[in-house]
Amino acid sequence: MDKIIIESLSLQYSDGTESLRDISLGIREKAVTVLFGPAGGGKSSLLRCLNRLNDLTEVQTVSGRILLDGENILDPKTDTITLRRKVGMVFARPVVLPFSIRGNLVYGLEVMGEKRRSRLDEAVERSLRQAALWDEVKDRLDDPAVALSGGQQQRLCLARSLALEPEVILLDEPTSGLDPISTGKVEASLLELKKQYTIILVPHSVQQAARTADFAAFFLQGELIEYGDGKELFTNPQDQRTEEYITGRFG
Amino acid sequence: MKRTFSLNRHLVQRLGFGLITLIALGTVIPIVMVVIYIAVEGGPAISWEFITGFPREGMRQGGILPAIIGTFYLTLGTAVFSVPLGVAAAIYLSEYAQDNWLTRLIRIAIINLAGIPSVVYGLFGLGLFVLFLRFGTSILSASLTLSIMTLPVIISTAEESLRSVPQAFRTVSISLGATRWQTIRRIVLPEALPGIITGVILGLERAAGETAPILFTGAAFFLPRLPGSPFDATMALPYHLFVISTQVPEMPFQIQYGTALVLIAFVLGMNLVATVIRSRARARRQW
Numbered sequence: 420m421d422k423i424i425i426e427s428l429s430l431q432y433s434d435g436t437e438s439l440r441d442i443s444l445g446i447r448e449k450a451v452t453v454l455f456g457p458a459g460g461g462k463s464s465l466l467r468c469l470n471r472l473n474d475l476t477e478v479q480t481v482s483g484r485i486l487l488d489g490e491n492i493l494d495p496k497t498d499t500i501t502l503r504r505k506v507g508m509v510f511a512r513p514v515v516l517p518f519s520i521r522g523n524l525v526y527g528l529e530v531m532g533e534k535r536r537s538r539l540d541e542a543v544e545r546s547l548r549q550a551a552l553w554d555e556v557k558d559r560l561d562d563p564a565v566a567l568s569g570g571q572q573q574r575l576c577l578a579r580s581l582a583l584e585p586e587v588i589l590l591d592e593p594t595s596g597l598d599p600i601s602t603g604k605v606e607a608s609l610l611e612l613k614k615q616y617t618i619i620l621v622p623h624s625v626q627q628a629a630r631t632a633d634f635a636a637f638f639l640q641g642e643l644i645e646y647g648d649g650k651e652l653f654t655n656p657q658d659q660r661t662e663e664y665i666t667g668r669f670g
Numbered sequence: 671m672k673r674t675f676s677l678n679r680h681l682v683q684r685l686g687f688g689l690i691t692l693i694a695l696g697t698v699i700p701i702v703m704v705v706i707y708i709a710v711e712g713g714p715a716i717s718w719e720f721i722t723g724f725p726r727e728g729m730r731q732g733g734i735l736p737a738i739i740g741t742f743y744l745t746l747g748t749a750v751f752s753v754p755l756g757v758a759a760a761i762y763l764s765e766y767a768q769d770n771w772l773t774r775l776i777r778i779a780i781i782n783l784a785g786i787p788s789v790v791y792g793l794f795g796l797g798l799f800v801l802f803l804r805f806g807t808s809i810l811s812a813s814l815t816l817s818i819m820t821l822p823v824i825i826s827t828a829e830e831s832l833r834s835v836p837q838a839f840r841t842v843s844i845s846l847g848a849t850r851w852q853t854i855r856r857i858v859l860p861e862a863l864p865g866i867i868t869g870v871i872l873g874l875e876r877a878a879g880e881t882a883p884i885l886f887t888g889a890a891f892f893l894p895r896l897p898g899s900p901f902d903a904t905m906a907l908p909y910h911l912f913v914i915s916t917q918v919p920e921m922p923f924q925i926q927y928g929t930a931l932v933l934i935a936f937v938l939g940m941n942l943v944a945t946v947i948r949s950r951a952r953a954r955r956q957w
Contacts, residue, residue, distance in 0.1 A: 472845055504847040514838040517861055527846035530856070576842075583847065 421445035422587060422617040423469065428483035430464055432476070438464040440641045442483070447634055451609060451618045453649065455628040456638035456664065462621045465638075466589045469619065470506040471499045487587070504531065507580030511592040511623075513572035515564035520556055523564045523575055527583040542582045550578035551608050570601025577608065587617045595623040606631055625665055629653040637661045705938075708930050715928025729892060729914055730921060734929055739896055740809075740904035741878055741936065744888070747813025747900065748820055748877045753870055755817070756824030760866075763825070764832035765854055784822035789882035791819045796886040810900040812888025816877040823873035831865025832858060864951030871944040875937050881908040891917070907933040 423446040430439040439461040446452050454462040467473040468485060471492060484491045492502055504527070516523050524546055525539045533539060543560065547553035552574040556567070564575060573593060580588055590609075594602040609618055609631060622628040628635060632649030637658070645652060645661045656662040723733025759776075767773040795815030805811040835858045843853040881889075889909040897904040911929045914921050 470845060472841070475841065475844065500847050500849065503845055508845045510838070510842070510845075512838070514836075514842045516839060516842060516857060526843070526856075527848070530843075530846065530848040530852045579846065 420448045422448040422488070424484075424486040425465075426484040426486070428465070428468065428485060429481070430461070430468065430473070431480045434477065437641055439468075442643045444636060444643060444646060446617065446619060448617050449613060449615065450633040451613050451620055451631050451649075452634045452636065453628045453632035454619065454621050454636050454638060455625065456644075459640070460638035461641040462638050463591050466508070466591050466619065466621060468493070469587070469589055470503050470508055471497065472503075472508065474499065500531075504583050505585055506587040506589060507583060507585035508589040509573070509576050509580055509591065509593045511595050513569060513576050513596070515567070515572050515575060518564060519561045520564045520567070520575060521560040523579050524582045527579065531583075542584075546578040546582040549581050549608065549612060550574040551604050552578055568601075570597050570604065573597060573601065574605060574608070577605065581612075585616065587619065588612065590618065590620045592621050592623040594627065602627075625667070629665075637664065639664075705934065708927055708934060712924065712927030712929070712931035715924040716931065720925075720928055721932070724894070725892065729918055730925070734907070734910060734925075734932065736893055736896055736905040737907045737910040737929070738932060738936075740889075740906040741908070741933075743809050743897065743904060744812055744816060744884065744906055745874050745878045747809055748816040749870070749874055751814060751817035752820045752824055752873065752877075756821050756870070756873070757828050757866060759821070759825045760828030760832055761854060761859075764829045765850065765858065780822045780825055783818070784826075786819075787882075788819060788880050789885070791815055791883040792886050794818070795883060800887055806901060807886075807890075807903045808888050808901045809897055809904050810888075812884040812904070812906075813900075815883045815887045816880065819880065819883055820873040820877045823876065824869055827869025827872065828862070828866045831862040831869070834865065835861045864947050868944045868948050871940050871947075875940045875944075878940070879908055879933065879937050881912050884909060907936065 425442055425444040425446070428439055428442045429437075431437050442461075442465065454465060456462060464473065467476070468481070469487075469492070473481075481493060483493070485493050487502070487505070491497075516526060518526065521543055524543045525533075528539060528542055544553065544557075547556065552571060555571060556562075556575075564572065567575060573596070577588075577590075577593070594605050597605065606627070609620065612618060613633070620631060622631065629649070632653070634647065635649045635652045636646040637644045637652070637656075637660075639660055645656060645658045647657075652661070653665060656665060720733045721738065722735050724735060726732035763773065763776065767776075792815065795811055795818075799805045799811035799814050800807055803811075805814075839857050839861070840853050843857055844850070848856070877883075884906055888903055889906050890903040891905075891913055893903065893905055907929065911926065911933060914929065915926050
């Protein structure tokens, strides 16, 4: 079943640059959908539409619809706070907030008014386990989060999103700054997480795209070139441009 | 040939650096000399009675307690008005304001406010607070006048420290479902606080040492008792120093320098607090 349906979405930044042109795409529930393609193709812009984080940037004109469970989230009346709880995000560079490890994890819950210690503790442990970080940090939850290594920080960021029990997780090149071992850990977490969550990943390489994709969408200069089953797309691409990119002839 | 040329270049560089270092050191000389001179001249005047007593014999003897207390009240009063206003304005400018003509107008106003001579503030305070609003010559009028003078300092340093908080913190906070205000209150403001406090202290320190703005708005030549309410006039250290240096014949030098020493200690003490806060925050900073 499609969790998100994008209908002829176009997006233009206020300086006139066009970022997305007439994108239509269905995003399957409880699976990893990979948005890949060369830089500047509009993948990040699309991600940021899905939790309305583009509200913060100098956008723009947006047209089209994005239906999340049948509701158009681009509607100005959409409650963005509730939306962002449902649609969590992990950024390319791990940004830990200037709090303790635990402080980072409970931040999202606290701003929505959760005060019960038991609920917060439960969320801390659950989310850290989901992000495969629990064993490494369980004895030092009150240490500053910046003391963690880069790979740990990025898994903490993932855990921080998971603490809110979102339905969709957006990941924008989450492993671009990580070593192969940390990258492997994050990818392993994603395999586990897709049983419960709808995951949309902008990978940092074609290899990662091929490794993780249940479904894959190839973006080129703001256009959706090809979309389909991950295995199918990476072994037998229909469009020549997709094939050339996958085989490394450009990019 | 080449060798001597490169030697020369080294020599020129060393001379240049030496000169620059000397000039930099030169900036330290005036402040050190002022402090030493005043400490030597005024030091002997400092006694328990000088700090805690009232002036006697037409201010030629006794202490300066009413002036110390007065300056303390004025600084406090200035803080009450200028800190909330200044920090609020800085939050608006840094976090909410769009770049449009209104914001630019506000910024130009702030810059120009900082350039106005302090005596003009005094006259303005006299017109607005003392006469028009009928607050009289009082701590209230003087504090309000000093507040206006202090605002630009507080606003610009507070805005600066708010802006130095990484943008990524805000984006992450919003993406976790926080409102803009929650983001400011829980992340941006705490991170910027040491810088804001430093700016506040530097602003207040200037207010504490000013004479002209309080001249017409709240300062008294001599009062036999301490001020009892914000509507009373008050003695103040800078004005008292002005008075005993120019208006009182046969004034013992020691008392003048003693008063100057107390004023300088007051201001440098605030400076020290600001420095400690800043360096502690820097050591604690995690990004």
